[in-house]
Amino acid sequence: MVVKRIVANIAAANPAEAQRFYGALLGLDVLMDQGWIVTLGAKPQAPIQLSFASEGGSGTPVPDLSIEVEDVDAVYTQAQAMGFEIPYPLTDEPWGVRRFYVRDPFGKLVNILAHLD
Numbered sequence: 023m024v025v026k027r028i029v030a031n032i033a034a035a036n037p038a039e040a041q042r043f044y045g046a047l048l049g050l051d052v053l054m055d056q057g058w059i060v061t062l063g064a065k066p067q068a069p070i071q072l073s074f075a076s077e078g079g080s081g082t083p084v085p086d087l088s089i090e091v092e093d094v095d096a097v098y099t100q101a102q103a104m105g106f107e108i109p110y111p112l113t114d115e116p117w118g119v120r121r122f123y124v125r126d127p128f129g130k131l132v133n134i135l136a137h138l139d
Contacts, residue, residue, distance in 0.1 A: 025070055027067070027070070028070050028072065029061075030087060032086075032126075032128055032130060033128070034127075034128050037057075037058065037059055037060040038055075038060060039127040039128070040060050040062060040126075040127070040128075041060065041062070042104075042127065043106070043126045043127050044062045044126070045062055046104070047097065047100055047101055047104060047106070048089060048091065048097065048134075049064075050062035050063055050064055051063060051064065051065065073088065078123075078133065079115060079117065080113070080115060082110055082123065083131060085123060085131045085132060085133035086130040086131050086132065087130060087131075087132045087133065088132075088133040088135060089132060089133070089134055089135070090135050090136060090137070091134060091135070091136055092136065093136065094112070094120050094121065094122070094134055094135060094136035095112065095120075097134050098112045098122050098134070101122075101124045101134070106124050106125060106126075107124065107125040108122055108123065108124050108125075109123050109124075109125065109131070110122055110123035114138060118137060118138050119135045119136065119137055119138060120135065120136050120137075120138055121133055121134060121135035121136070122134055
């Protein structure tokens with residue numbers, strides 16, 4: 023058997039709010055919109071990964087989602103400008119990533135990161 027897709031499902035009273043955070047901030051495309059469910063994604067599709075952790079690293083809580091981006095500094099600046107809560111500031115971590123935590127409109131803790139060269 024081959025896993026073809028893994029979907030993260032996030033409960034949302036107003037799924038349309040996802041477009042501002044995941045679309046406008048992170049550049050994901052609307053792949054499906056049925057009103058009661060909005061699915062956003064990237065083409066080509068990102069690789070499938072599941073992580074299981076007892077902490078988020080550097081003493082932080084485990085994030086609900088981790089999203090790797092090309093330019094973490096630009097996303098950080100945009101997240102601040104858009105007024106999203108940033109509970110963990112932009113940080114270069116000892117394991118080779120630059121990242122920050124941001125809360126999405128549904129209260130989920132999202133780890134935005136880029137690998138350091």
